[in-house]
Each structure stands twice: as C-alpha cells, then as structure tokens.
Amino acid sequence: MTERQPLRENEYGRWAEHGTGAPVILVHGIPTSPRLWRHVMPLVQGRSLAWEMPGYGSSIPRGSRHDLSLSAQAGYLLEWLGSLALDAKPVLAGHDLGGGVAQIAAVRQPDAFAGLMLTNSVAYDSWPIPSVKIMQRMAPFLARLPATLIYPMLVQLLHRGHDNPQVALESIGEHWAPYVTHGASRALMRQVVPLTPHDTDNVSGQLHALGLPARVVWGEADRFQQVQYGERLAEELGCDLTRIPQGRHFTPEDHPETVAAAINSLLSGS
Template sequence: MNGHLHEDLLDGEPIRWLEHGEGSPVVLVHGIPTSPRLWRHVMPLVSGRSLALEMAGYGSSIPDGEDRDLSLSAQADRLLRWLDMVGVEAPVLVGHDLGGGVAQIAATRAPGRFSGLVLTNAVCYDSWPIPSVKAMRSAAPALRYLPESLLYPSFVQLIHRGHDDRARALESIGVHWQHYVAHGAARSLMRQVTSLRVEDTIAVADQLPGLGLPARVVWGDADQFQKVEYGRRLAADLGTTLQPIPGGRHFTPEDHPDVIAAAVNELLTPPSTGAAPGRGTAHDR
C-alpha cells in the first residue's frame, strides 16, 4: 500500500486517511465505489505531502456509516473540521467522482482554506447520480440483503466500464471490492447510494465562477459516467481550460496517475517568475 494509514477521532467519530511524502500539503478525496486507495498510484508522484481522506461510510470506514449523514454536504463539513484537527493549512484540494463534489462544496464554503483545486471526472451541477446508481437507489429496499455473489458481477462491470487500462481495472476490482465483502456489499452500497443528493452540487454551482482559486480540470474524455461536456463547463466556471485525456474513462487516478499528479504539481510549484500560480495565468486562460 502506498502511504501510511492514520486513524483518529473527529468529534468522537472515527476518521481515517492515508499519508505519503512531505512538503506542501495536498488533500485527495475519492468517490464511489472506492476509498483512499484510489490515489495509490498518484500519491508517490506528487511532490508534496499527500493526505487521502476516507469519506465516512466508505472503504474501511463503511461500518462507521451506520446512522450517519453520508451526503456530499456532510462529507465536506467533515473535511473542513478534519483539516482543523490535523492542522493542515492551505492544501491543494483534489477530488474525483463524488470526492470532486465534496471538493467543490468545501472550496465554496471556505475558499481561503485552500491554495488550489484539481478536479478529475467529478460530479458537478446535475451530472449525477448516474443511471446505474439511480437504479440501485430505487431498488434499495429489495437489494439491501442480496448475497455478494449476485452483486459482484455488476460491480465488476461498473469498474471495467470506467477503465481504459484493463490491467489496472482488474487490480482496482481487487482493491475496492474487499471493503464491500468485509462489511456486507449490498447493505454498504445501498447505504451509500441512498444518501446521495444532487441538490448538494447544484447549490454551489453559482459560486464556482467567483472562487478565485488556481484550478486544474483533468478529464478522461471517453468517460461514460461523467461526460466531458460537464468537465468543460466546470473548467470554464473555474477560469481554466479543460485538460482532456484522450480515450480516458472514469477512473483517471488509477489509469492515468501521471497526468493527475502533474496537474497537482503545477499548483504546488510556483511559476519561474516566483509568483504564485493563480487564476488568469496564460495556462488558465
């Protein structure tokens, strides 16, 4: 495993994160159906101190999701309180999938807490939940007690559809499925999907153009889950230009960690002029 797992209590509730490296801080937030290990190939390439937060109710924290608010709004609130707890100041905030939505909400609530924002194939606006998640949510009462053997093929298909690197997809299945098996796949997934509210990202959409944070938006342009058109809109609102990954699909941190890490490192490394990277630079416009 890349990074060391840390665990602490945040207002009496367990919170976990992976850490790797040292230097300027970078906070990475995963989505569904993954965990901080989504970033396992990105973290060693980042030229700073990477902290990959595990959202409540995901990964090894699945059991802690019982009777807790797992909405993106609540996850963003936890992230901000966790930053206070660990004493991390002005990190570059990085989000993928649901974690990208969490990053947008956290950044709009406290833009002064972050030095930059990197989003990759993130939920945004009304881009989500995707059809397969909507189907799971509507069938949640019936699916909640399905045996793992019936749910596993759908999980495998979802992961393969989201990867353009087959070997990395197979690795990803093993990495992420283990948490669901350990904690009851059907109940865990149902708890996750029934907590999702598209209103959380819609509510902050009009605040994105005024954020004023240095930003990078990197997108697998063949993503079937979060379409590249949403990435272009997000980039325009954040005052930057979309960086497409030709043929890239949804799970870019696993298939294209070098591209994601390079975008993060751009915001960690000031330009040669010595000025901090910012909105309105030639790259951004």
Template sequence: MEQRTTTLDDSPVRWLEHGEGRPVVLVHGIPTSPALWRRVMPLVEGRTLAVEMLGYGASIGDADAHDIGLSSQADRLLSWLDALELDGAVLVGHDLGGGVAQIAATRAPDRFSGLVLTNAVCYDSWPIPSVKMMRAVSGVLRHLPGPAMYPAFVQLLLRGHDDVGTAREAIRTHWRPYTVHGAARSLMRQVDALDVGNTIAVARQLSTLQLPARVVWGDADRFQKVSYGERLAADLGTTLTRIRGGKHFTPEDHPDVVAGAVNDLLGR
C-alpha cells in the first residue's frame, strides 16, 4: 500500500492506495483512519483508495480551522475526487464514513458506480450513548492528559470487535495518532463535530438513489444496531448481508465479507 497526499483548500488530503483497475473509494469512521481498511484493500479486485477524513489519523493536526462534520467531509470527498479526476468509483463507508458516503452519494449520484455500507451511521442511529455522555462533559475531558483517555479508548474497541486478537492490533494501530496530537483534545474535537441532522437530512433521498448497493452488517453490533442495516438495505433496494456474531468493526474482523460485497459490485 502506498501513502499519497495532495492539497485541497490549503490543507493536505491523505489516502492509502493499492491495486489497479476500477476505482474503489473507502471512508473510515471514528476513532480510526485509512488503516481501518488495511485487511480489505488487498482482497478487492480493483484500485482501492482509502481516504483520510480531515481531523482524523495523520490529519488531526490540520483540522483546527475547518468544519469536520459529516456534511463538510462529504463536500471535501467530492472535491478530492474532482482533483483526482476520478469518476465511477464504488463508494464504501463504515461508521461515520458510511454517513459521509450516504451524503456524497445523494449529492452526486452520477459520480459513483455503486455504494457499499457496513455498520454505518444512518438516519437517527447516532451518536451512540457513550459518545453523547462524552459530549456532555467535553469541556472537562478535553483538558485531561492523554493516558487518562486510553482506558475508555481500549474499551470502545474491545466492545466493537468480535476477534480479541484483531481488537488488540486495532488498539495499537488507531491509538497512535492520538498520542501524537493529544488524545483528549483530538477526540473531543471529533465528538463535538457530530451532528445527527447530517444523515437525517438525506434519509428520504436514499430510496431514490438508484445506485447498485450492498449493505453488510455485524448483527451483534452494540453501537449501530442491525435494525438500521435492515432499513438501509430496504431503502437502497438490496438485501442485507448479516455477519452472524459480528460486531462493529467489520472491515477489521471480517475483511473477506466486506471485500466480497465490493467485488460483487465491481463484477456487475
């Protein structure tokens, strides 16, 4: 995988790229980065580009002067695609990245050839209760030393994985950027930007998208309930692929299933 960077509106856009062929754009969620897709990308039969949302991963330090809410992230994604002159990509999103994908697809459906959502925020499914609690006391939390946030981070990832070994690797992978930029401040910046109105605003447009779609869901996810996956699948005119016993971080625990859904659309 190659790390690539370009500049957009005076700030860098970073992404991981792998493979050749038809383009596939992958969007991560919170509290992750393009590394979320490290196990999926080698299994996809195309050119994969895992983009980093502004304010996450290595881009945490670039976010201070910018809106990092989902609506703005979707606009930035579309501008990045313009800069790369990239059309016809299969768009893939997990968690917050799934919300970004829904917004981008409804704003510019002609730019994409398909949509894959896995354990994505949608409708009024988010923020989850623990994040709402963090927002309520963000004024205090943002001043805590980084190590004080680590136990909560660990518990979040452990609860979201059904494979403990993968969870431990994910903790090491995704915690690293927060240690560089200040964990408490960075996490609170991300949490404060969340607005459920972003996905509610596009909910009615999903059933009119007419994009080939796949919805993949870990049905034991305690963060994004499988009932929301069922609703998404119905609105997008597809069937739900359930991962029995799967939890939230499906791209890490079940990369073969996620990549299979992407390859299915690439093969159309």
C-alpha cells in the first residue's frame, strides 16, 4: 500500500483498499487524504478501507458542492458505509479531523461498528488550532494567493507534526500533490472555513455510553492535539491510553506499527 494505487469509487465516495478479512474503516484529517494510512494498511490484519472525505485529496473538486463540516462529513461517511454491504461490522479508526468524524458517526450509529480507534484526534474544544483560526479569519484573502505562497504554510505544518524528519519529507510530497492539482488556496480555505468545535462538543459526554471496544493512541509531543485530550478520550471511552513518547501529530505516518497494533487488538478482541 506504500505505492500509489487508483482509488475505488461509487456514487457515495472514494476509498483506498487493502487486504481481506474483518473490515476496518480509516478516516484521515487535514491536510491529508487516504494516503495518510499507506504504512498502516499493510500491517492491519483485516480488510482496510481508507475513506476519502469530500473536499480532500482527489475529492477536492467535490468540496465545492458539499458542506465540509465534521458533522456533515460524518453523514457522508455513514451513507458511504451503508452502500458497501460489508459482511461484518467494521472497526472505525480516525486521526485528526477524521477522529472527530469517527466520534460523531459512532454516536449517531453505535450499532454500525465493532470498535473505535482514535489517534491524535480532535475532540471536545481542542481545535481548531491557532494557525487554522488565523486562516479562517483571513480566508477571503488567502483564497486568492498563488500556490507558491500556500506551499510554505503546508510544509511548516507537516514538519511541526512529525517526529521523523525523513517521513515528514515523504509526507509533504504525498499531501501537497492534490492541492497543487486542484487549486491549493481555494481548496484549503474551503476545508478550514467550516471547522468548528461545536461538532465535537455536541457529542462530548456521549462517548461513554457507546459500549464499543475502544483504543486511544497518542503522540505525547503533539503540538496540535495535546495529550490531555487523549487522556480524556480514553477515560470517557473506558480504555487505556497508548502513549508514544516523543511522538507528534501524524502518528499513522511516523508510528504505523503502534497504530496498526491498536487496530489489530480490536479486530482480535484481545
């Protein structure tokens, strides 16, 4: 899965797929795509389906006619999931914004999932991060900037979010390509403008009642989503927190073995 392969597609969405067996739904965040999970998917002992949110990755053009809030994305995820006719309930895994989408989807339809794994996820009032708030305020201006001026912003964000410099460079190449292909400035502003903590605040206090097996994995040195939010999520979900010492934000790229191990423990029921 490290090599780039065409995404699968139906009328409800696009996704990358790898493996066979019990299903796992993987949800990325910003500024990424299903490629976020490229090193995790070969390690998952099941059928991995990495969903692409409308407005991100190769689906950036779809963002022009979609509500890109997390609440809306959770609805799109559930519609897409319903279109797949899976043989078993999937484990649901999310990172960053995708973790917020996963929380909302699980609260709406807890019976649709076999487990929940969150890693360095937005939650409660932990987001948007300060740089995103600045982009939200300046969106009309930033949307008109050439891609050459947006690129340094994305590079800085990705470097700050990785503890492995080599993987950070790889990540920049992976995640910049869709933006430059589909209009970086407008695409990024369409993504950031609708982001609001109300979407995760609205499900806070409901996670404890899900009754789902859960795992929470966190890079302790994350500058974007601080570890205390991981502690709070683990407590509410009734599970232990797996800490990654010195780990930063993009755990699926820097620490795929740890993330995959958490998913596999849910698949095996251990």
